[in-house]
Amino acid sequence: MTPASLAPSRPVTRAVPLWDSVGAAPRAPARARIAERLFRHAVNTLPVRVALAGGQRLGAGGPSSPLMRVHRPEAFFHRLGVDAKIGFGESYMVGDRTSPDPAELLTPFAERLARLVPRPLQALRRWVDAAKPGSEHNTAGDARRNVEHHYDLSNDVFTSFLDVIMTYSAGLFRPGTRDLAQAQRDKIDHVLDLADVGTGTRMLEIGTGWASLALRAAERGAHVTTLTLSAEQLHLARQRIEAAGLSDRVDARLCDYRQAEGRYDAVVSVEMIEAVGGEYWSEHFRTLDRLLLPGGRAAVQAITTPHDRMLATRDSYTWIHKYIFPGGQLPSLPAIEHEVRAHTDLIPAERFSFGPGYAETLRQWRGRFLDRWDETAALGFSDTFRRMWEFSLAYSEAGFRADYLDVWQLGFEKPTGGSAVEPEASRALSRGD
Structure with missing residues:
Protein backbone atom coordinates (compact mmCIF):
# COMPACT_ATOMS: atom_id res chain seq x y z
CA MET A 1 0.00 0.00 0.00
CA THR A 2 1.52 3.33 -1.06
CA PRO A 3 1.61 6.47 1.08
CA ALA A 4 -0.64 8.22 -1.42
CA SER A 5 -3.32 5.55 -1.09
CA LEU A 6 -3.23 5.96 2.68
CA ALA A 7 -3.69 9.72 2.49
CA PRO A 8 -6.24 10.79 -0.15
CA SER A 9 -5.74 14.23 -1.60
CA ARG A 10 -7.58 17.07 0.08
CA PRO A 11 -7.93 20.51 -1.53
CA VAL A 12 -6.06 23.28 0.22
CA THR A 13 -8.45 25.39 2.30
CA ARG A 14 -6.76 28.36 3.98
CA ALA A 15 -6.73 32.13 3.91
CA VAL A 16 -4.39 33.72 1.39
CA PRO A 17 -1.13 31.93 2.22
CA LEU A 18 2.08 33.79 2.87
CA TRP A 19 3.66 32.83 -0.44
CA ASP A 20 0.72 34.26 -2.40
CA SER A 21 0.85 37.55 -0.51
CA VAL A 22 4.11 38.71 -2.11
CA GLY A 23 3.17 41.95 -3.82
CA ALA A 24 4.83 44.45 -6.07
CA ALA A 25 8.42 45.29 -5.26
CA PRO A 26 8.74 47.88 -2.46
CA ARG A 27 10.23 51.21 -3.41
CA ALA A 28 13.64 52.14 -2.01
CA PRO A 29 15.53 54.06 -4.73
CA ALA A 30 18.70 54.81 -2.77
CA ARG A 31 19.05 51.29 -1.41
CA ALA A 32 18.20 49.84 -4.83
CA ARG A 33 21.08 51.75 -6.41
CA ILE A 34 23.49 50.44 -3.76
CA ALA A 35 22.15 46.89 -4.20
CA GLU A 36 22.59 47.09 -7.96
CA ARG A 37 26.21 48.19 -7.63
CA LEU A 38 26.96 45.41 -5.15
CA PHE A 39 25.23 42.83 -7.34
CA ARG A 40 27.12 43.89 -10.44
CA HIS A 41 30.41 43.81 -8.53
CA ALA A 42 29.66 40.31 -7.20
CA VAL A 43 28.48 38.62 -10.41
CA ASN A 44 31.30 40.07 -12.51
CA THR A 45 33.69 37.84 -10.53
CA LEU A 46 31.50 34.71 -10.77
CA PRO A 47 31.43 32.04 -13.51
CA VAL A 48 27.80 32.83 -14.33
CA ARG A 49 25.85 34.72 -16.97
CA VAL A 50 23.23 37.32 -16.06
CA ALA A 51 20.96 38.57 -18.83
CA LEU A 52 19.13 41.78 -17.96
CA ALA A 53 15.98 42.75 -19.83
CA GLY A 54 17.05 45.18 -22.53
CA GLY A 55 20.05 43.16 -23.63
CA GLN A 56 22.74 43.97 -21.06
CA ARG A 57 24.95 41.05 -19.98
CA LEU A 58 26.80 40.61 -16.68
CA GLY A 59 28.98 37.89 -15.19
CA ALA A 60 32.35 36.32 -15.87
CA GLY A 61 30.97 33.07 -17.26
CA GLY A 62 31.26 31.72 -20.78
CA PRO A 63 28.52 30.46 -23.14
CA SER A 64 27.98 27.23 -21.16
CA SER A 65 27.95 28.86 -17.70
CA PRO A 66 24.79 28.93 -15.55
CA LEU A 67 22.30 31.56 -16.66
CA MET A 68 20.09 33.99 -14.72
CA ARG A 69 17.52 35.98 -16.68
CA VAL A 70 16.37 39.16 -14.93
CA HIS A 71 13.04 40.04 -16.56
CA ARG A 72 12.21 43.02 -14.32
CA PRO A 73 15.53 44.59 -13.29
CA GLU A 74 14.00 47.57 -11.48
CA ALA A 75 11.81 45.34 -9.27
CA PHE A 76 14.71 42.92 -8.73
CA PHE A 77 17.11 45.59 -7.47
CA HIS A 78 14.48 47.24 -5.28
CA ARG A 79 13.78 43.88 -3.59
CA LEU A 80 17.51 43.39 -3.03
CA GLY A 81 17.86 46.92 -1.70
CA VAL A 82 15.05 46.59 0.84
CA ASP A 83 16.26 43.21 2.16
CA ALA A 84 18.63 41.12 0.06
CA LYS A 85 18.30 38.00 2.23
CA ILE A 86 14.56 37.90 1.59
CA GLY A 87 14.24 39.80 -1.68
CA PHE A 88 16.52 37.51 -3.67
CA GLY A 89 14.21 34.56 -3.04
CA GLU A 90 11.03 36.58 -3.48
CA SER A 91 12.26 37.75 -6.87
CA TYR A 92 12.27 34.11 -8.01
CA MET A 93 8.84 33.45 -6.47
CA VAL A 94 7.17 36.23 -8.43
CA GLY A 95 9.13 35.78 -11.66
CA ASP A 96 11.31 38.90 -11.57
CA ARG A 97 14.11 36.50 -12.46
CA THR A 98 14.34 32.92 -13.71
CA SER A 99 16.99 30.31 -14.45
CA PRO A 100 17.00 27.11 -16.51
CA ASP A 101 18.80 25.35 -13.62
CA PRO A 102 18.64 27.34 -10.39
CA ALA A 103 20.79 24.87 -8.41
CA GLU A 104 23.61 25.12 -10.95
CA LEU A 105 23.31 28.90 -10.94
CA LEU A 106 23.32 29.19 -7.15
CA THR A 107 26.32 26.91 -6.60
CA PRO A 108 28.97 29.55 -7.51
CA PHE A 109 27.18 32.01 -5.22
CA ALA A 110 27.25 29.47 -2.38
CA GLU A 111 30.95 28.73 -2.95
CA ARG A 112 31.78 32.42 -2.43
CA LEU A 113 29.01 33.40 -0.05
CA ALA A 114 31.31 34.83 2.62
CA ARG A 115 33.00 37.09 0.04
CA LEU A 116 30.10 38.35 -2.10
CA VAL A 117 29.69 41.48 0.04
CA PRO A 118 32.93 43.48 0.51
CA ARG A 119 34.32 42.95 4.00
CA PRO A 120 34.01 46.63 5.11
CA LEU A 121 30.28 46.48 4.37
CA GLN A 122 29.79 43.21 6.24
CA ALA A 123 30.20 45.14 9.49
CA LEU A 124 26.94 46.93 8.68
CA ARG A 125 24.94 43.69 8.86
CA ARG A 126 23.51 44.45 12.30
CA TRP A 127 21.92 47.67 11.01
CA VAL A 128 20.53 46.40 7.70
CA ASP A 129 19.46 42.83 8.50
CA ALA A 130 15.82 42.33 9.39
CA ALA A 131 15.22 41.35 13.00
CA LYS A 132 13.84 37.92 13.76
CA PRO A 133 10.20 38.02 14.86
Missing part, protein backbone atom coordinates in the same frame (compact mmCIF):
# COMPACT_ATOMS: atom_id res chain seq x y z
CA GLY A 134 9.34 36.78 18.32
CA SER A 135 7.88 33.55 16.91
CA GLU A 136 11.37 32.53 15.78
CA HIS A 137 12.39 31.69 19.35
CA ASN A 138 10.70 28.26 19.48
CA THR A 139 8.92 28.35 22.79
CA ALA A 140 6.64 25.34 23.16
CA GLY A 141 3.73 27.22 21.53
CA ASP A 142 5.77 28.82 18.76
CA ALA A 143 7.55 25.54 17.97
CA ARG A 144 4.19 23.92 17.25
CA ARG A 145 3.17 26.76 14.91
CA ASN A 146 6.54 26.73 13.16
CA VAL A 147 6.31 22.99 12.51
CA GLU A 148 2.75 23.32 11.25
CA HIS A 149 3.83 26.07 8.83
CA HIS A 150 6.08 23.60 7.02
CA TYR A 151 4.80 20.09 7.60
CA ASP A 152 1.05 20.67 7.67
CA LEU A 153 0.90 22.02 4.12
CA SER A 154 -0.57 18.73 2.92
CA ASN A 155 0.78 15.19 3.07
CA ASP A 156 0.09 15.04 -0.67
CA VAL A 157 2.65 17.76 -1.40
CA PHE A 158 5.37 15.65 0.23
CA THR A 159 4.11 12.44 -1.36
CA SER A 160 4.61 14.09 -4.75
CA PHE A 161 8.40 14.27 -4.44
CA LEU A 162 9.61 11.97 -1.66
CA ASP A 163 10.60 8.36 -2.23
CA VAL A 164 8.20 5.47 -1.76
CA ILE A 165 9.07 5.09 1.94
CA MET A 166 8.39 8.82 2.58
CA THR A 167 11.72 9.88 4.09
CA TYR A 168 12.37 13.63 4.33
CA SER A 169 16.09 13.81 5.08
CA ALA A 170 19.40 13.09 3.36
CA GLY A 171 19.81 9.78 1.56
CA LEU A 172 23.03 7.81 1.93
CA PHE A 173 24.18 7.06 -1.61
CA ARG A 174 26.72 4.28 -1.34
CA PRO A 175 28.99 3.62 -4.35
CA GLY A 176 26.79 2.44 -7.21
CA THR A 177 23.51 3.48 -5.59
CA ARG A 178 21.22 5.62 -7.71
CA ASP A 179 17.81 4.71 -6.33
CA LEU A 180 16.58 7.26 -3.79
CA ALA A 181 14.50 4.80 -1.77
CA GLN A 182 17.50 2.49 -1.38
CA ALA A 183 19.67 5.42 -0.30
CA GLN A 184 17.08 6.29 2.32
CA ARG A 185 16.91 2.71 3.61
CA ASP A 186 20.70 2.64 3.88
CA LYS A 187 20.66 5.97 5.78
CA ILE A 188 18.04 4.70 8.20
CA ASP A 189 19.91 1.48 8.89
CA HIS A 190 23.16 3.37 9.39
CA VAL A 191 21.70 5.73 12.00
CA LEU A 192 19.94 2.82 13.74
CA ASP A 193 23.27 0.98 13.82
CA LEU A 194 24.85 4.03 15.50
CA ALA A 195 22.18 3.80 18.20
CA ASP A 196 22.61 0.01 18.44
CA VAL A 197 18.90 -0.59 17.77
CA GLY A 198 17.88 -4.23 17.59
CA THR A 199 15.72 -6.88 19.21
CA GLY A 200 14.25 -5.66 22.49
CA THR A 201 15.61 -2.11 22.25
CA ARG A 202 13.40 0.53 23.84
CA MET A 203 13.84 3.43 21.43
CA LEU A 204 12.64 7.02 21.40
CA GLU A 205 12.55 8.92 18.12
CA ILE A 206 12.41 12.73 18.24
CA GLY A 207 10.78 13.80 14.98
CA THR A 208 8.48 11.16 13.46
CA GLY A 209 8.35 12.31 9.88
CA TRP A 210 6.02 9.82 8.23
CA ALA A 211 7.27 6.94 10.40
CA SER A 212 9.80 5.38 8.02
CA LEU A 213 12.55 5.18 10.64
CA ALA A 214 10.17 4.04 13.38
CA LEU A 215 8.83 1.27 11.15
CA ARG A 216 12.33 0.08 10.28
CA ALA A 217 13.36 0.10 13.94
CA ALA A 218 10.30 -2.01 14.78
CA GLU A 219 11.17 -4.43 11.97
CA ARG A 220 14.57 -4.82 13.65
CA GLY A 221 12.79 -5.84 16.87
CA ALA A 222 12.66 -2.53 18.77
CA HIS A 223 9.77 -1.07 20.74
CA VAL A 224 9.47 2.52 19.53
CA THR A 225 7.97 5.72 20.89
CA THR A 226 8.06 8.45 18.25
CA LEU A 227 7.20 12.14 18.70
CA THR A 228 6.02 14.83 16.29
CA LEU A 229 4.43 18.27 16.46
CA SER A 230 2.70 17.91 13.08
CA ALA A 231 -0.89 16.68 13.14
CA GLU A 232 -0.75 15.93 9.42
CA GLN A 233 2.37 13.81 9.84
CA LEU A 234 0.91 12.01 12.83
CA HIS A 235 -2.26 11.12 10.91
CA LEU A 236 -0.38 9.50 8.05
CA ALA A 237 2.28 7.97 10.32
CA ARG A 238 -0.37 6.16 12.35
CA GLN A 239 -2.03 4.91 9.16
CA ARG A 240 1.29 3.53 7.92
CA ILE A 241 2.06 1.91 11.28
CA GLU A 242 -1.33 0.20 11.33
CA ALA A 243 -1.06 -0.89 7.69
CA ALA A 244 2.33 -2.47 8.45
CA GLY A 245 0.84 -4.44 11.36
CA LEU A 246 3.25 -2.81 13.83
CA SER A 247 0.88 -0.93 16.12
CA ASP A 248 2.00 -3.13 19.01
CA ARG A 249 5.62 -1.99 18.53
CA VAL A 250 5.31 1.69 17.52
CA ASP A 251 3.56 4.37 19.56
CA ALA A 252 3.32 7.67 17.63
CA ARG A 253 2.48 10.73 19.72
CA LEU A 254 1.82 14.43 19.23
CA CYS A 255 4.33 15.72 21.77
CA ASP A 256 7.10 18.30 22.14
CA TYR A 257 10.45 16.63 22.78
CA ARG A 258 10.81 18.73 25.93
CA GLN A 259 7.78 17.01 27.45
CA ALA A 260 8.99 13.49 26.72
CA GLU A 261 9.07 11.10 29.67
CA GLY A 262 10.45 7.62 30.31
CA ARG A 263 13.87 6.01 29.95
CA TYR A 264 15.17 4.40 26.80
CA ASP A 265 18.03 2.25 25.55
CA ALA A 266 18.32 4.41 22.43
CA VAL A 267 17.29 7.89 21.35
CA VAL A 268 17.38 8.87 17.68
CA SER A 269 16.95 12.36 16.24
CA VAL A 270 17.23 12.81 12.47
CA GLU A 271 17.46 16.39 11.18
CA MET A 272 15.49 17.70 14.13
CA ILE A 273 18.12 19.90 15.78
CA GLU A 274 17.94 22.36 12.87
CA ALA A 275 14.34 23.15 13.83
CA VAL A 276 14.72 23.66 17.59
CA GLY A 277 16.57 27.01 17.42
CA GLY A 278 20.04 27.84 18.71
CA GLU A 279 18.81 28.91 22.13
CA TYR A 280 17.39 25.41 22.65
CA TRP A 281 20.29 23.28 21.44
CA SER A 282 21.46 22.72 25.00
CA GLU A 283 17.95 21.64 26.04
CA HIS A 284 17.75 19.28 23.08
CA PHE A 285 20.90 17.47 24.14
CA ARG A 286 20.01 17.56 27.81
CA THR A 287 16.76 15.84 26.85
CA LEU A 288 18.64 13.08 25.06
CA ASP A 289 20.86 12.67 28.11
CA ARG A 290 17.90 12.70 30.52
CA LEU A 291 15.94 10.06 28.60
CA LEU A 292 18.81 7.65 27.98
CA LEU A 293 19.44 4.78 30.34
CA PRO A 294 23.04 4.27 31.51
CA GLY A 295 24.84 2.37 28.77
CA GLY A 296 22.35 3.63 26.17
CA ARG A 297 23.21 5.21 22.84
CA ALA A 298 21.98 8.29 21.01
CA ALA A 299 22.23 8.98 17.30
CA VAL A 300 21.76 12.45 15.84
CA GLN A 301 21.66 13.36 12.16
CA ALA A 302 22.29 17.07 11.66
CA ILE A 303 22.74 19.50 8.80
CA THR A 304 25.71 21.74 9.57
CA THR A 305 27.27 24.95 8.34
CA PRO A 306 30.84 26.24 8.91
CA HIS A 307 31.32 27.62 12.41
CA ASP A 308 32.34 31.10 11.29
CA ARG A 309 29.27 31.39 9.06
CA MET A 310 27.04 30.15 11.86
CA LEU A 311 28.37 32.89 14.14
CA ALA A 312 28.06 35.56 11.44
CA THR A 313 24.47 34.72 10.49
CA ARG A 314 22.88 33.40 13.69
CA ASP A 315 20.84 36.56 14.23
CA SER A 316 19.81 37.01 10.59
CA TYR A 317 16.23 36.67 9.36
CA THR A 318 16.26 35.12 5.90
CA TRP A 319 13.98 34.02 3.09
CA ILE A 320 14.21 30.44 4.39
CA HIS A 321 12.96 31.58 7.81
CA LYS A 322 10.08 33.59 6.36
CA TYR A 323 8.77 31.07 3.85
CA ILE A 324 10.13 27.59 4.55
CA PHE A 325 11.47 26.86 8.05
CA PRO A 326 10.44 29.51 10.59
CA GLY A 327 12.47 29.22 13.77
CA GLY A 328 15.20 27.17 12.13
CA GLN A 329 18.93 27.55 12.66
CA LEU A 330 21.74 25.36 11.36
CA PRO A 331 24.43 24.42 13.88
CA SER A 332 28.10 23.91 13.19
CA LEU A 333 29.86 20.71 14.18
CA PRO A 334 31.93 22.57 16.85
CA ALA A 335 28.70 24.05 18.25
CA ILE A 336 27.17 20.59 18.61
CA GLU A 337 30.31 19.24 20.25
CA HIS A 338 30.32 22.18 22.67
CA GLU A 339 26.67 21.70 23.65
CA VAL A 340 27.17 18.00 24.30
CA ARG A 341 30.35 18.56 26.31
CA ALA A 342 28.95 21.46 28.34
CA HIS A 343 25.46 20.18 29.10
CA THR A 344 25.48 16.37 29.11
CA ASP A 345 27.37 13.29 30.24
CA LEU A 346 27.21 11.85 26.72
CA ILE A 347 30.46 10.59 25.23
CA PRO A 348 31.03 11.12 21.48
CA ALA A 349 31.51 7.70 19.91
CA GLU A 350 31.29 7.94 16.11
CA ARG A 351 30.72 10.52 13.43
CA PHE A 352 30.05 10.21 9.73
CA SER A 353 29.45 12.85 7.03
CA PHE A 354 27.76 12.43 3.65
CA GLY A 355 27.02 15.91 2.30
CA PRO A 356 27.22 14.91 -1.41
CA GLY A 357 24.39 12.47 -0.75
CA TYR A 358 22.19 15.35 0.32
CA ALA A 359 22.92 17.23 -2.91
CA GLU A 360 21.78 14.18 -4.89
CA THR A 361 18.73 13.73 -2.65
CA LEU A 362 17.67 17.34 -3.24
CA ARG A 363 18.30 17.06 -6.98
CA GLN A 364 15.96 14.08 -7.17
CA TRP A 365 13.33 15.72 -4.96
CA ARG A 366 13.30 18.82 -7.16
CA GLY A 367 12.94 16.76 -10.33
CA ARG A 368 10.07 14.74 -8.88
CA PHE A 369 8.33 17.86 -7.57
CA LEU A 370 8.41 19.55 -10.98
CA ASP A 371 7.51 16.38 -12.89
CA ARG A 372 4.39 15.91 -10.75
CA TRP A 373 3.46 19.55 -10.39
CA ASP A 374 0.04 19.07 -12.03
CA GLU A 375 -0.98 16.85 -9.10
CA THR A 376 0.07 19.48 -6.58
CA ALA A 377 -1.61 22.28 -8.52
CA ALA A 378 -4.84 20.28 -8.41
CA LEU A 379 -4.76 20.59 -4.61
CA GLY A 380 -5.05 24.36 -4.93
CA PHE A 381 -1.41 25.44 -4.83
CA SER A 382 -0.35 28.34 -7.05
CA ASP A 383 2.53 28.83 -9.46
CA THR A 384 4.07 31.11 -6.84
CA PHE A 385 4.15 28.13 -4.48
CA ARG A 386 5.79 26.03 -7.22
CA ARG A 387 8.55 28.58 -7.74
CA MET A 388 9.00 28.99 -3.98
CA TRP A 389 9.43 25.26 -3.43
CA GLU A 390 11.67 24.86 -6.48
CA PHE A 391 13.91 27.68 -5.26
CA SER A 392 14.09 26.22 -1.75
CA LEU A 393 15.19 22.81 -3.02
CA ALA A 394 17.67 24.33 -5.47
CA TYR A 395 19.06 26.73 -2.85
CA SER A 396 19.71 23.85 -0.46
CA GLU A 397 21.19 21.65 -3.18
CA ALA A 398 23.63 24.40 -4.11
CA GLY A 399 24.75 24.66 -0.49
CA PHE A 400 25.69 20.99 -0.40
CA ARG A 401 27.26 21.04 -3.86
CA ALA A 402 29.47 23.92 -2.73
CA ASP A 403 30.39 22.23 0.59
CA TYR A 404 28.88 25.25 2.35
CA LEU A 405 26.54 22.74 4.01
CA ASP A 406 27.22 19.23 5.25
CA VAL A 407 25.21 16.51 6.96
CA TRP A 408 26.50 14.33 9.79
CA GLN A 409 25.39 11.28 11.69
CA LEU A 410 26.77 11.51 15.22
CA GLY A 411 26.79 8.68 17.73
CA PHE A 412 26.95 9.17 21.52
CA GLU A 413 27.16 6.83 24.51
CA LYS A 414 25.72 7.31 28.00
CA PRO A 415 28.18 6.23 30.72
CA THR A 416 27.09 3.29 32.86
CA GLY A 417 28.07 5.11 36.05
CA GLY A 418 29.93 8.16 37.39
CA SER A 419 30.85 11.16 35.29
CA ALA A 420 31.64 10.99 31.65
CA VAL A 421 35.29 11.09 30.68
CA GLU A 422 35.82 12.66 27.30
CA PRO A 423 37.83 10.32 25.03
CA GLU A 424 41.01 11.50 23.36
CA ALA A 425 39.20 11.55 20.02
CA SER A 426 35.93 10.34 18.63
CA ARG A 427 36.11 7.78 15.85
CA ALA A 428 35.60 9.61 12.55
CA LEU A 429 34.34 7.56 9.65
CA SER A 430 35.49 8.74 6.25
CA ARG A 431 33.06 10.56 4.00
CA GLY A 432 30.82 8.24 2.02
CA ASP A 433 32.08 4.94 3.45
